Amino acid sequence: MKIALLSDCYLPRTGGIESQVSDLAVRLRAAGHEVEVFTATRGAKGERGGVVEVVAGVPVHRMALHLPGDLPVNPMAPPVVRARLEDNGFDVAHVHLGVVSPFGWDMARVATGLGMPTALTFHCVLDKGAAVLRPALRTWTGQGAVLSAVSELAAKGVHQAIPGVPVGVVPNGIDPLAWPVGPVRHTTRPLRVVTATRLARRKRVGALLRVVADAHARLGAGGVVLDVFGDGPMGTLLESRSAALGLEEVVRWRGTVPRAELARHYRDADVYLSPTRLEAFGIAALEARTAGLPVIARADSGVGEVVTDGVSGLLAADDAGLTDALVRLGADATLRTRIAGHNTRTPPSQTWEHVVDLVLGEYRRAGA
Template sequence: MKVALLSDCYPPRTGGIESQVSDLATELHRAGHAVEVFTATPGARGGHGGAVEVVDGIRVHRMALRLPGGLPVNPLAPPEVRERLRQGGFDAAHVHLGVVSPFAWDMARVTTDLGLPTALTFHCVLDRAAPALRPMLRAWTRRGAVLSAVSGFAAEGVRRAAPGEPVAVLPNGVDPQAWPVGQARPAARPVTVVTATRLAPRKRVVALLRVISAAVERLGPGALTLEVYGDGPLRPLLERRIDALGLRDVVTLRGRVPRSDLALAYREADAYLSPTRLEAFGIAALEARTAGLPVIARADSGVREVVTDGLSGLLASDDDGLVDALVRLAADATLRTRLAHHNVTTPPVQTWDRVVGLARAEYRRAGA
């Protein structure tokens, strides 16, 4: 099967959609499928304007403009992409959508206009945007496009945007070999908590500091440390907030690190904390859970799809509940050991072999 993956964002940009689309391309290629990627993200060496790069055997069409910061936007791309798809002999198109993803929305129009079997996957929670998207989704599904989302939580919003249309769940994938489990850590102080996130408002990183501050106040000095991996525009604000809350000895901003370094950090940690709401999936939480870490997260997010409360982690209904869960986990070594043992001995279901199978099922459904 020859598949076109179309996405605003793709490496060398970093982020959830970027890594998942790239990994999906790699895994489809490894499974014997021909894969080409169309993206509005420039290449590592500035490739743009339709330049084609071959990355790990995958042809990547860099439909990018020269914009400040490599912004992945190109309203001029549709005619050229249309022609390349028409001539490319593709069996299916897979468009990866967010609420704000102008290139992907354009690509959905292009692929459905061509009559190319099209799978549309939402990597976002539509929430209040759902009603505004109904006319577009109605037009595309009438042309045969099929809908999916990366979690059941995200699929709820897609169903509100496309009443009566079946919406499949096509989760993000994880490679357990990339996140090897470590040895069970002895009961020791301080308990090391980690998180990996973009330092941006949507990720609620300021709320993360409030949760940590409240937990430290209840647990006492020396009971807890937090290692934050990732970078973003809120880093200066977070540094000021860390000082204002008196958390300089508790919270360390580690910055962005390679995936291999993050995996090593997980092997030395005791738990993973995610403060996000309206998160469509929570790939970072899945990776931490795969590495054996108990995960503390909010139940009103897609993280609930990868964490079972009381079995692989603790879920909370609000931020106060996150504080309670963190205090409970930090104070109870037996609980930490039990949750970690489950995660170490029970691989997640969102492995790439299963995800590739589900993706192929979506391509067949689109072509039916």
């Protein structure tokens, strides 16, 4: 099968959609399929304007423009992509959509307009955007596109946008070998907490700092330390806020590191903390859980679908509950080691072998 993966964002940008689409491309290729990627993200050396770059054996059509901040937007891409899809014999188009995906929306119009079997996967919680997308979704599904989302939570938002249309659930995939488990540490002072996130408003890193500040006050000096991995537009502001909360000796800003290095840091940590709410899936939390870490997260986020409360982590109804859970694991070594032991012994179900099967099922559904 010849597959076109179309996404606003792709490597070398870092983020959930970027890593998932690139991993999916590699996994589909390993399964014997021919895969090409179309993206509005420039290449590592500035490739853009339709240049085709081969990344990990996968041809990547770089449709980026010269824009401030390298925004992955290109309203002039549709005719170029349309011609390439027509001329290169693709069997299916798989469009990946986030909260705001102007390139992806254009690609959905192009693929369905060509009459190609088209699968649309939402990597976001639509929330207030559901009504805005309703006319477009009606058009695309009327032309044969099939819809899926990365979690039941995300699928619910798509259902709200277009009631009565089937929405599949295709979770993000993970390779357990890339996140080897570490030894379970039985002492809990300090409790070594870790998070990996983009430093942006919707990720609620400010709320995370308040949670850690409250836990620090309750556990006392030397009770907790937090390593934050990632970067983003709010980095400077968040560091200032951390200092204002008196967390200079508690919070360490690690920046973005390669996946293998992040996995090594997880082996030295005790707990993963996620404060996000509008998180469709929570791949970073799943990676940490795969590495053996107990995960503390909001129950009203997509993380609740990959973490079982009291078994692989602790889920909270609100931010105060996140603080309570953090203090609980800091004070109760028996509970923390029991959860960590479960995670080290029990790999997650969202392996790439399973996810690729689900994705191919969506392609068959689109073809039908």
